[in-house]
Amino acid sequence: MLMKTFIFLFFFSLITSSVSKNTIKDHIERGSSLSVEDDSHVIMSLDKSFTCGFYSFQSNAYWFAIWYTNSKDRTVVWTANRNTPVNGRGSKLRLRKTGAMVLTDVDGTIVWETNPTSTDVSIAVLLNTGNLVLKNQKGEIFWQTFDHPTDTLLPSQILKKSKNLISALRSESFESGYFGLSFNYINVLTLVYDGPEISSVYWPSPDPGFNVWAFGRTAYNSSRIAYFNDLGIFNASDRMSFTATDLGLGIRRRLTLDYDGNLRLYSLNESSGLWSISWQALAQPCNVHGICGRNGICIHGDKPECSCPPGYELSDPTDLSHGCKPSFNQTCDKSTRFKFLPLPYTDYYGYDLNFSSPISFEACRDICLKDCRCEAFSYRLTGEGVCFAKSALFNGYHYPQILGTMYFKVPVGMESQKYASILTGSNTTCAAVMLMVGSPFMYESAKKKVKWVYLYSFASAIGVLEALVILLGWWLFYGKNELLANLEDGYRMISTQFRGFSYKELSRATQNFKVEIGRGGSGVVYKGVLEDERVVAVKRLGNVSEGGEFWAEVSTIGKINHMNLVRMWGFCSQVQHKLLVYEYVENLSLDKRLFSSNFLQWKERFEVAIGIAKGLAYLHHECLEWVIHCDVKPENILLDGAFQPKIADFGLAKLSQRSGQNTEFTKIRGTKGYMAPEWAHSLPITAKVDVYSYGVVVLELLKGIRLSNIIVHGEGKDEESELMRFVRVTKKEIEEEKELWIEEVIDPRLGGLFSRRQAVKLAELGHSCVEEDRNRRPTMDSVVQLLIDCETE
Ligand SMILES: *[C@@H]1O[C@H](CO)[C@@H](O)[C@H](O)[C@H]1NC(C)=O
Ligand SMILES: *[C@@H]1O[C@H](CO)[C@@H](O)[C@H](O)[C@H]1NC(C)=O
Ligand SMILES: *[C@@H]1O[C@H](CO)[C@@H](O)[C@H](O)[C@H]1NC(C)=O
Numbered sequence: 001m002l003m004k005t006f007i008f009l010f011f012f013s014l015i016t017s018s019v020s021k022n023t024i025k026d027h028i029e030r031g032s033s034l035s036v037e038d039d040s041h042v043i044m045s046l047d048k049s050f051t052c053g054f055y056s057f058q059s060n061a062y063w064f065a066i067w068y069t070n071s072k073d074r075t076v077v078w079t080a081n082r083n084t085p086v087n088g089r090g091s092k093l094r095l096r097k098t099g100a101m102v103l104t105d106v107d108g109t110i111v112w113e114t115n116p117t118s119t120d121v122s123i124a125v126l127l128n129t130g131n132l133v134l135k136n137q138k139g140e141i142f143w144q145t146f147d148h149p150t151d152t153l154l155p156s157q158i159l160k161k162s163k164n165l166i167s168a169l170r171s172e173s174f175e176s177g178y179f180g181l182s183f184n185y186i187n188v189l190t191l192v193y194d195g196p197e198i199s200s201v202y203w204p205s206p207d208p209g210f211n212v213w214a215f216g217r218t219a220y221n222s223s224r225i226a227y228f229n230d231l232g233i234f235n236a237s238d239r240m241s242f243t244a245t246d247l248g249l250g251i252r253r254r255l256t257l258d259y260d261g262n263l264r265l266y267s268l269n270e271s272s273g274l275w276s277i278s279w280q281a282l283a284q285p286c287n288v289h290g291i292c293g294r295n296g297i298c299i300h301g302d303k304p305e306c307s308c309p310p311g312y313e314l315s316d317p318t319d320l321s322h323g324c325k326p327s328f329n330q331t332c333d334k335s336t337r338f339k340f341l342p343l344p345y346t347d348y349y350g351y352d353l354n355f356s357s358p359i360s361f362e363a364c365r366d367i368c369l370k371d372c373r374c375e376a377f378s379y380r381l382t383g384e385g386v387c388f389a390k391s392a393l394f395n396g397y398h399y400p401q402i403l404g405t406m407y408f409k410v411p412v413g414m415e416s417q418k419y420a421s422i423l424t425g426s427n428t429t430c431a432a433v434m435l436m437v438g439s440p441f442m443y444e445s446a447k448k449k450v451k452w453v454y455l456y457s458f459a460s461a462i463g464v465l466e467a468l469v470i471l472l473g474w475w476l477f478y479g480k481n482e483l484l485a486n487l488e489d490g491y492r493m494i495s496t497q498f499r500g501f502s503y504k505e506l507s508r509a510t511q512n513f514k515v516e517i518g519r520g521g522s523g524v525v526y527k528g529v530l531e532d533e534r535v536v537a538v539k540r541l542g543n544v545s546e547g548g549e550f551w552a553e554v555s556t557i558g559k560i561n562h563m564n565l566v567r568m569w570g571f572c573s574q575v576q577h578k579l580l581v582y583e584y585v586e587n588l589s590l591d592k593r594l595f596s597s598n599f600l601q602w603k604e605r606f607e608v609a610i611g612i613a614k615g616l617a618y619l620h621h622e623c624l625e626w627v628i629h630c631d632v633k634p635e636n637i638l639l640d641g642a643f644q645p646k647i648a649d650f651g652l653a654k655l656s657q658r659s660g661q662n663t664e665f666t667k668i669r670g671t672k673g674y675m676a677p678e679w680a681h682s683l684p685i686t687a688k689v690d691v692y693s694y695g696v697v698v699l700e701l702l703k704g705i706r707l708s709n710i711i712v713h714g715e716g717k718d719e720e721s722e723l724m725r726f727v728r729v730t731k732k733e734i735e736e737e738k739e740l741w742i743e744e745v746i747d748p749r750l751g752g753l754f755s756r757r758q759a760v761k762l763a764e765l766g767h768s769c770v771e772e773d774r775n776r777r778p779t780m781d782s783v784v785q786l787l788i789d790c791e792t793e
């Protein structure tokens, strides 16, 4: 009987535990945690409208966030670590016994935590309002996300004194930008651009002709609170108020300060999952200050665009918000003679050096000519002439209703062909893509990790005993799992031995750069032996960036560690010499083992295909820096003694493109025949360019010849690449349902010794990777999965 009860209880508990796994909880208990790998990596409010947990944009970077469960793009309303994403594996959110909610990265560093703490806290609950609260048994709230808004306010959430909404830096990003919504010191709710160079209020309008008091607002209520209710009515203590166009209950809304600086109220259509705008602060997007940076001009349109005035060029071609810089030297030298280049329908807010009216055009021009500080002037002839001389050019805007013309002061002899080119940023290169993702906070985390190295080597120097005491303490404090994660990372840090070398050292190692083993677009490679007898390949870079960036970028590459990627051991950065030190890979590159008589057999070819896929998947999806290779080809795939492929030259797109002048920026990286069509069409470059090149390599593995060559058909027909012909022929054979099609297309040198199933899979995969439409190409992650599934026969 007892036994029966026991068995019953056992099964009962099995059933209940499996049920509880499927139902998502709305809370985290004290002492428990969430992590990306867990089944239960999210919690959900009771009515399921909000979800809270780890969030990512198709990469290995995660944010601890709260989002709308039912919106199509999982709209995020709050993030804990907006400027410091954490790794997917090993990151954890824990409600500690101390009552603090703590987010830790894979190496155990605390990325974010709640403050203050109370051991009274028993639970973290996600409420139906979207508020995540820490409370005790009695229901008293100790901390809530509603007190720490990011860029969004939810119904009933109160924006309080000294709190603000901060926009994201760009779309599809959480990183803090420069626009803010808060009460200013005279108690008025304002939108402010607070950038690196200037700060400027743009709502309520700073125009002298616009009187905020006339709209009934007041500066004499210092309670400084603002909120909107479930009906869609917004009220602030300065009597600012508005109502949603779809006023009424039962609609989910959010008030978001968007990355373009506009404050918008959105309503969710629950059936389509899409948002519509039910109110916005500024009707004219170009009235937002700061969006186009110094000297930049906002061109009004459906979507505002940034442009440079005549005589100016982009400061940073990859980021329009950095504005424009003069294409000439600004000087106060008396001998320089100036002229003015006009741009109609344009004006800049603020920074007036001199205002005069009535005045003639010539007199206005003379004011600007005589004052060295004057960079441009605005003149309009409405009745009597109106003249503004500008000492700085910020908040520029251009639309046909504007009466004035701007006249830009440039030296005589300056060519004026660079007139207001509309800059839509179509020349995105690999370097540009990586610039955007490798933002400064990434480097900051790199710096932190360097400190870890010192810490660990220090501990080992003091002695084992000391270390054990520390470890024991950790064990007790953090629990076992976190300790292991810490240890693993520490171990990896010590064993990488990534370091700087002196030029002398490398010159000795390579016997004064004697043995050349390769030559590529980015530099020449020499063989060498270090003092500790490690054999290395030393790459001498031709054209690279100057200064501190080199170290930051190289150390980013140095942290990448995967068996299918050539390891970087160090670098040398002296004024004239930029060298990279790599592990030496014993065997030849893939082209030498594929297009020669010394060719690989089927088994090796298939392993090579899997290995390259794993290496690329790691670069695209796993490492925090999201590296796009941009030059995948057989020459860049090295084979070790066991024919494991190792990809070389990754991360270099970034180093070599940033060279000295910006002229190199538009240079396309890659090798003809392996380059995706996006390059030719000036489309944004994504990881899918590597997928395309990978597809070409896969088909070459299959066919055993170079497919990247161009062939010309007989009677003066169009030229066609070998690849296109191959794809066309195989597709036709498949369509005609020829039984032995694969036998007809595969490398005849294999003498029929190959796995049919694997060959068919590779052919199909190759076809989908070289699709013209990049959205139809698979991701490297899914390629790896596909190949592993048919690895064993
Ligand atoms: C809130 O706004 C509404 C609509 O604009 C207005 O009628 C109402 O008086 C405001 N309430 C308060 C308390 O200011
Ligand atoms: C200040 O604003 C708040 C919130 O709108 C309101 O409740 C309060 O009565 C106002 N105080 C005064 C003195 O007007
Ligand atoms: C919501 O979306 C559906 C489907 O797109 C559409 O038919 C419907 O009219 C929308 N409702 C509202 C209120 O806009």
Ligand SMILES: *[C@@H]1O[C@H](CO)[C@@H](O)[C@H](O)[C@H]1NC(C)=O
Pocket (backbone or CB within 6 Å): 327, 328, 329
């Ligand atoms: C600006 O001045 C620097 C040094 O004074 C000179 O090297 C450079 O060529 C000048 N540039 C232009 C566009 O005149």
Ligand SMILES: *[C@@H]1O[C@H](CO)[C@@H](O)[C@H](O)[C@H]1NC(C)=O
Pocket (backbone or CB within 6 Å): 353, 354, 355, 356, 367
């Ligand atoms: C503007 O310049 C004119 C001519 O130089 C001068 O007379 C006037 O005082 C200036 N006005 C201001 C506000 O500086």
Ligand SMILES: *[C@@H]1O[C@H](CO)[C@@H](O)[C@H](O)[C@H]1NC(C)=O
Pocket (backbone or CB within 6 Å): 521, 522, 523, 541, 542, 543
């Ligand atoms: C460096 O740049 C110069 C000029 O742009 C070019 O001629 C040279 O070939 C480049 N060197 C390398 C190694 O790429």
Ligand SMILES: *[C@@H]1O[C@H](CO)[C@@H](O)[C@H](O)[C@H]1NC(C)=O
Pocket (backbone or CB within 6 Å): 586, 587, 588, 640, 641, 642
């Ligand atoms: C490549 O590897 C094979 C197998 O280990 C070995 O026999 C051969 O000598 C290597 N070739 C080179 C050029 O190192």
